[in-house]
Amino acid sequence: MSSIIRQTLAMLRANLFSLPRRLAISLSMALSIALVVCVLAGFLSMAKGFEKTLTGTGSPSVAVILGGGTNQESGSDIPAGAVRVLEAMKSDIGVIRNAAGNLVSSRELVVPVEVRSNEGAGERTLALRGMEPSGPSLRDGVRLSAGRLFAPGAREIVVGARLAQEFPGFGVGDTFRLGAVDWRVAGHFSARGSAFESEIWADLDAVRSAFDRQGQVQSFRLRLVEPFALKTLQNALAKVTGTPLVAISEADLYAGQSSRTADLIRLLGWPIALLMAIGATAGALNTMMSSVSDRTIEIATVRALGFNRLPTFAATWAEATLLGAFGAVIGTAASCLAFNGWQASTVGANNARMTFELAVSGDVMLTGGLLGLAIGIVGGALPAFAATRLPLTAALRARGQ
Template identity: 45%
Template structure:
């Protein structure tokens, strides 16, 4: 056993020291694997950043009420009578004035101009009442002030300012047939709400001719466990029959839909590129075996076994793959991590988020690199182990 280990160490040392003799082939393999890892990790970082933005927006002690069967706010309608019934429901927390912490809201889509492409894209305009901000965590005005009730004033989420033109503090925006004045910028702890524009609920209802209904109702619960009471209350009253779910569950569902799509695009592309990198790895390792044919045969002639020859070639391939994987992971972090982007959310509006490369995602990328390295080294390693001594010595 000791002899086998010493043989293996010797072969690995010889293989690694010979890499500079094939520097360009080795470098091409490293670069190809690094590119594969970068493509994969950029998509995974995008999906992770989107998921963190959406899923991190919801609270377990806030319920969201939608029309039955509606998977997003745009598809929902809730009548004024239903809102009144919800306010009388069980498990609802109350403000200092004794009124229920319930926020009826209208969610409409307006056009914004993207900075990067100068094209129009959907952004959400949300009509909120006085209690709307109270039902969201970490809401604060970072510039300007909150809009005044009964006016065409709006406040813009911080995230939108990074991606869209014409909605900065003091600007006048035209949504529909109405001119709106931007009087404030708000932050929401990096949540999806930073991708919204807020205005006074009655004004939005009037301007968009939706006076008689809302689209969603948010409710502060006394405890997260009170959600079940409100669900039962809604299902038992024929005038309601609304879907009631925690805000955390609602956003997690929306996040999974889009992040799954992003990953379904990223993995096939990365795998397709991995085949190209695999071909490069095979070429590099076959060249390595051919260049070391005399060395391999000499070692075999003086008593080295087939296993050290096999494992030495595998380790060389894994070494090159690991370098490529590390370079790809570091490059992805430096280029993409924290980069702002926007994509469609569950309401078919632009959601602004940051790419986020986590350590676990980096490990996934490096693992894929090692898989390519292993597959690229197996067949050349078998050739190295089975090479006849006479052939290696040129006999």
């Protein structure tokens, strides 16, 4: 081991062993860093959880056709004639057909409905999706967890598992008022935590008649032969005249929604975390300056004995970095305990509430931890330099410890 490393380790050891003398201020530095890490991890885990929920929702083997010049279901309108033209195409349009030769598809309509929650938080807007009986089978990973699916034409609903837990009156067999009419809860479904679980499903015609939307179709879902068959479908759509239609994969539809909202969350979270980080860096600088001041005699003594400037710098910097790392570990551990799996909700697609779980993933912890470490490194650099400039005469003038 080189002399410089031995000197650095000896000084670092002396620094760390003297920490109890500066316990309060050192802890406050670590905790302020932990707080910054927590705030950033909170935002990032929210973005990550939102992304995870939405990216786990769509399937690349399902195409969604939208009309009206939009790439979202809300605002989309597909004329009935366009659907009929598609259904009448006998050539290969990239879509799976059933035994009768018909397209495996579902016309759908989403209606926002106000529902009172059991948290006393007033009314929330939920998405009531009207679909054809084939609609549930077009969703990958969906499973009935209780009861049965809605009967064609009946005023029955099946409720996503998350909504069933959160809202009163969604028990199987209960009657629930949505809009101006009562609906019977036929069953609950789960969908591996995806955004589908934040929806209520019902028969398309029942929804149309209850909300006076006769003939309206917002989206037309089709099961593709394979994901690459989307191009074939898009070519077929180009032949449908009269209205501009777009076909995108269900996976892309939800990924697009997720990236917009997740980017917004990050855009909000990073500046707040960085502003707090600047404050924490100032705190770290102050703490380390007081650490250097506290150890003036010790630093000057070892320098008078012949220790170099470099170990003085390195040991002080390493102390700051270790305190930063300690704060980062506390912050990531606390955010993991506090946020991971925490249920949150936001207004998602179709202006309806979407519930998701915060996810403190490995990259969230790494990003938060690195920010905490950076605070220690940046905040410790100047005091470490100051430690090398201490006048050595301080050692000879010093009163004993």
